[in-house]
Amino acid sequence: MNSVNNCLLCGVGGQGTVLASRLIAFAAMEKGMDVRTAETIGMAQRGGCVASHVRVGKNIDSPLIPKGTADVIIAFEPAEAVRCISYLKKGGTVIVNDKAVKPVTAALMDSGYNGEEMLDYLKCNIENLTVINGDEIYGKCGSFKVLNTVLLAAAARSGALGISKEELESAVLKLVPSRFHEINLKAIEIVYENK
Amino acid sequence: MELKKEFLMGNEAIALGAIHAGVNLVAGYPGTPSTEILETVAKRNNGDIYVEWSVNEKAALEVAAGASYAGARTLVTMKQVGLNVASDPLMSLAYVGIKGGMVIVSADDPGPISSQTEQDTRHFAAFAKLPVFDPSSPEEAYDMIGDAFEYSEKYNTPVLFRPTTRVCHGCASVKVNENIKKNVPEGFIKDTQRWVIFPRTSYLNHLKIENRNPKIGEDFSSYRFNWIEDCPKEGAESGNWLHIAASGISYAYLKEALKCMGDNISRNVRILKIATAYPFPEKLALEFLKDASEVLVFEELDPVVERELVYICGKHNLKVTVKGKSDGTVQAAGENSVESVQSVLNSLLNINYGEDVSGDIPPMPARPPVLCAGCPHRASFYAVKQAAKGKKAVFSGDIGCYTLGNSQPLDMVDTCLCMGADVTIAQGIHRIEPDTLNFAFIGDSTFFASGITGVINAVYNKTDMILIVLDNSTTAMTGHQPHPGTGVTMMKEISQKISIENILKAIGLAYVKTVDPFCLEEAVAAVKEAAGKDGVRAVIFKSPCIAISKPLKKFNVSKEDCIGCKKCIRELGCPAIVRNGGKVEIEDSLCFGCGLCTQVCPKGAICSSDKEGNLK
Numbered sequence: 001m002n003s004v005n006n007c008l009l010c011g012v013g014g015q016g017t018v019l020a021s022r023l024i025a026f027a028a029m030e031k032g033m034d035v036r037t038a039e040t041i042g043m044a045q046r047g048g049c050v051a052s053h054v055r056v057g058k059n060i061d062s063p064l065i066p067k068g069t070a071d072v073i074i075a076f077e078p079a080e081a082v083r084c085i086s087y088l089k090k091g092g093t094v095i096v097n098d099k100a101v102k103p104v105t106a107a108l109m110d111s112g113y114n115g116e117e118m119l120d121y122l123k124c125n126i127e128n129l130t131v132i133n134g135d136e137i138y139g140k141c142g143s144f145k146v147l148n149t150v151l152l153a154a155a156a157r158s159g160a161l162g163i164s165k166e167e168l169e170s171a172v173l174k175l176v177p178s179r180f181h182e183i184n185l186k187a188i189e190i191v192y193e194n195k
Numbered sequence: 196m197e198l199k200k201e202f203l204m205g206n207e208a209i210a211l212g213a214i215h216a217g218v219n220l221v222a223g224y225p226g227t228p229s230t231e232i233l234e235t236v237a238k239r240n241n242g243d244i245y246v247e248w249s250v251n252e253k254a255a256l257e258v259a260a261g262a263s264y265a266g267a268r269t270l271v272t273m274k275q276v277g278l279n280v281a282s283d284p285l286m287s288l289a290y291v292g293i294k295g296g297m298v299i300v301s302a303d304d305p306g307p308i309s310s311q312t313e314q315d316t317r318h319f320a321a322f323a324k325l326p327v328f329d330p331s332s333p334e335e336a337y338d339m340i341g342d343a344f345e346y347s348e349k350y351n352t353p354v355l356f357r358p359t360t361r362v363c364h365g366c367a368s369v370k371v372n373e374n375i376k377k378n379v380p381e382g383f384i385k386d387t388q389r390w391v392i393f394p395r396t397s398y399l400n401h402l403k404i405e406n407r408n409p410k411i412g413e414d415f416s417s418y419r420f421n422w423i424e425d426c427p428k429e430g431a432e433s434g435n436w437l438h439i440a441a442s443g444i445s446y447a448y449l450k451e452a453l454k455c456m457g458d459n460i461s462r463n464v465r466i467l468k469i470a471t472a473y474p475f476p477e478k479l480a481l482e483f484l485k486d487a488s489e490v491l492v493f494e495e496l497d498p499v500v501e502r503e504l505v506y507i508c509g510k511h512n513l514k515v516t517v518k519g520k521s522d523g524t525v526q527a528a529g530e531n532s533v534e535s536v537q538s539v540l541n542s543l544l545n546i547n548y549g550e551d552v553s554g555d556i557p558p559m560p561a562r563p564p565v566l567c568a569g570c571p572h573r574a575s576f577y578a579v580k581q582a583a584k585g586k587k588a589v590f591s592g593d594i595g596c597y598t599l600g601n602s603q604p605l606d607m608v609d610t611c612l613c614m615g616a617d618v619t620i621a622q623g624i625h626r627i628e629p630d631t632l633n634f635a636f637i638g639d640s641t642f643f644a645s646g647i648t649g650v651i652n653a654v655y656n657k658t659d660m661i662l663i664v665l666d667n668s669t670t671a672m673t674g675h676q677p678h679p680g681t682g683v684t685m686m687k688e689i690s691q692k693i694s695i696e697n698i699l700k701a702i703g704l705a706y707v708k709t710v711d712p713f714c715l716e717e718a719v720a721a722v723k724e725a726a727g728k729d730g731v732r733a734v735i736f737k738s739p740c741i742a743i744s745k746p747l748k749k750f751n752v753s754k755e756d757c758i759g760c761k762k763c764i765r766e767l768g769c770p771a772i773v774r775n776g777g778k779v780e781i782e783d784s785l786c787f788g789c790g791l792c793t794q795v796c797p798k799g800a801i802c803s804s805d806k807e808g809n810l811k
Contacts, residue, residue, distance in 0.1 A: 038366075117557045
C-alpha cells in the first residue's frame with residue numbers, strides 16, 4: 001500500500017456516505033494511522049450530489065483528494081461514479097452500486113435516465129470495477145440501509161481500501177447502533193461469499 | 196506527555212478546544228457550516244457550561260456579552276450571514292470591550308456551498324477593528340481557539356474566529372489535551388464608565404483601539420500559527436525564491452499542490468502563512484518581502500491578505516508585484532482547490548502539470564437538491580398553489596429547506612433574500628402592486644428568529660398580505676435543532692412551547708388558522724378562505740419534518756389503474772415518484788407514506804402497500 005490511501009465516496013444525499021466514511025476513518029485510526037476527511041453537509045444533502053473524501057496516511061495537507069489520485073471510488077449511484085471519475089488514479093478501483101437514483105429533473109424532462117449508460121461507460125473504461133447488484137443485496141438482507149456497509153465490504157475485499165474484513169466488522173460494531181449490528185455483519189458476509 | 200488523538204470534525208475540534216479553554220457560556224444560532232460547534236459543546240458538556248440556541252445571532256452575542264461582562268469565558272457561534280444580524284451589538288461591543296474572554300465564531304462558506312453570500316468575515320473584523328483568527332485545519336482550529344481566548348483577555352476585546360467550510364466539515368486525527376482550564380467568573384462589577392456606551396467614552400475608546408491594534412499586529416508577528424516557511428528545491432538556483440502567501444485552507448491546498456507537482460517546479464519556494472489577517476502581522480510580512488520581487492497570494496473569498504501586502508509594499512516603498520485576485524491571476528470567487536492552485540502555478544511558471552482526464556464522459560443527469568419525499572412543505576406549497584390558481588399572486592420565500600420550493604414543478608418561491616425578509620418583502624411589493632395577492636412563506640425557526648417584527652410591521656401599517664407559516668417543529672435545514680416552539684433546550688430541559696398561533700393572535704391578525712397540509716382539501720380551503728379576507732391573514736401549516744417522525748406506511752402504483760398521465764410527477768416533483776416506461780412507479784426506499792400523491796392521482800391508482808411493495 002502507498003504511504004497515503006485516498007478513498008472517495010460519492011452518491012446522493014441521504015444514501016449514507018457520511019457514515020461509510022466514518023467507518024473507514026475509524027478502522028484506519030484503530031491501526032494507528034492518521035486520517036483526514038472532507039464531507040458534504042448542508043443543502044446538498046437534500047437529494048443532491050454528495051462526496052466524502054477520506055485520506056489515510058502521514059503528512060496529508062488537503063482534506064480534498066487531488067484529482068487523479070484516488071485509490072478507490074466507492075459510488076452509491078452509477079452517475080455519481082462517473083461524475084467523480086476524474087479523481088481516480090490510473091489503475092484505481094471503482095466499486096459501484098448499479099441501482100440508479102432517478103432525479104426529479106429526469107422524471108420531469110422524461111430523460112429516460114436509468115444508469116445503464118453510466119455503467120457501460122465504467123465497464124469500458126475502468127479495469128478494476130466491481131458492480132454491486134443493489135436490489136439483490138436488499139433482497140438478501142431485507143433492508144435498504146445496509147448499502148453503505150455492502151459497498152465498503154466490496155471495497156475492503158478488493159484490497160484497494162487497505163482495510164480487512166475483520167477491521168471493517170469491528171468498526172461497524174463500534175459506530176453502528178447495536179440494533180443494526182446483525183444485519184450489517186450479515187451484509188459483509190454476503191459480499192465476501194459472493195463469487 | 197503524549198496527547199490523546201481523537202478523530203474530530205473541525206467544528207468538534209473548535210468545541211473541544213473551547214471546553215478545554217474553560218468556556219463558561221456558549222450561545223449561537225444554527226447555520227451551515229457552523230452548527231456542530233454548539234451541538235458538540237452541549238453533547239460533551241460536563242455540566243459546568245451553560246449552552247443555548249438563542250433566538251437569533253444578535254440575541255446570542257448579547258447574552259454572551261452580558262456573561263463576559265461578569266467575567267465568564269464565552270463562545271458565540273454562527274455562520275457568516277449570522278454575523279450581519281449580530282453586527283449591531285458587535286460594532287458597539289468592539290468599543291466597550293469585555294472582561295471574560297469572548298470568541299465569536301463566524302464560519303465562512305466559500306463556494307458558496309450552503310449560503311446566500313460569499314462574504315468574508317476577515318473584512319468584518321477589520322471593519323469592527325477586532326482581531327480575527329483563521330485556522331487552516333481542524334488540528335490548528337483546536338489549538339487556536341484556546342489562543343483566541345488568551346488574546347481576548349490580554350487585550351480586553353472580543354475576538355473573531357472564522358473557519359471555512361472545509362475546516363468546519365473536514366475531519367482529522369486531532370491531538371487533544373484533556374485538562375480543562377478552570378475559569379471562575381468574578382461576577383458583574385458596576386462601572387458605568389466602562390459598561391455604558393456614550394459618545395464621549397466612544398471617542399476615547401476609539402483612540403485606544405487605534406493605538407492598540409498596531410500592537411496586536413506586532414504581537415501577531417510572532418504568533419505561533421503565522422510563519423515563514425522555506426521549501427528549498429534540490430539543484431535550484433540559490434536565491435531564486437518563489438514567494439507565495441496563503442491563509443486558511445488555501446495553505447493546505449498550496450502545500451498539497453507543491454507536493455503533487457514535485458520536480459515540475461524547479462524553484463525554491465518561500466511561503467508566508469497567515470492565520471491572523473487583522474491586525475496584520477506587518478513585521479513578519481516585511482521579513483518575508485525583504486528580497487521578493489513578486490508575491491503570489493492564495494486565499495478564499497476576498498483578497499484580504501493580498502491588499503495588506505500591497506499596502507505594506509506601498510507604505511515601505513518596496514518594489515514588489517503582488518499577484519492574486521485583484522489582477523485576475525487567481526479566481527475572484529468560489530472555492531480554491533489543489534487543482535485551482537496547480538492551474539495558477541502552471542500558467543505563472545509556464546509549466547504543464549496534470550492532464551485533462553475528461554475524455555468521452557457521457558452526459559450525467561443534473562441533480563439539484565430537492566424537498567425530501569414526504570416533506571410537509573411540498574404539501575403546503577401545493578395547497579397554496581391550488582388555492583391561488585388563476586389569481587395574480589407573488590410568493591415570497593425565506594431561508595430554510597423551504598427555499599427548495601422554488602424548484603420545478605412547484606415553482607412557489609418568487610423571492611428569497613435573508614432571514615425573515617419574506618414577510619416584509621411581501622409588504623413592499625404590495626405597496627406598489629395593490630391588486631396582487633401577496634403570500635409570504637416562513638418556517639417556524641425563522642419566524643422566531645426574525646419574522647415576528649415583520650408581522651407587527653404589517654399589522655401596524657395596515658397592509659394586506661397572507662402569511663404562510665411552515666411549521667415542521669424543528670430547524671430542519673441545519674440538522675434539526677430545537678427552537679422556542681419545540682419545548683426543549685440545549686441544557687436538555689423542558690421549556691414552555693411558545694405558540695406561533697398565539698403570537699399571531701396577540702399581534703391582532705384578521706385571520707389565523709392552523710391546518711395539516713397533508714389534508715389537501717382542508718388545506719386548500721383554509722388558504723382560499725384567508726385569500727378572500729382583507730388585512731393581514733395567516734395560515735399555519737403544521738406537520739413534523741420527516742427526519743423527526745416515523746414513516747406511517749408506503750404507497751405504490753397499481754399498474755392496471757395508472758393511465759400514465761404523469762399528473763403526480765408534473766405537479767408534485769416528489770423524488771420517490773419515478774417514470775418507468777409509459778407509467779409511474781414509486782421508489783420504495785424513498786417513499787415516506789405522506790399520501791399527498793394519492794390525493795392528486797385522478798384515477799385513485801396510488802394505494803398503500805405492504806413492506807415488500809405489493810399493493811394491498
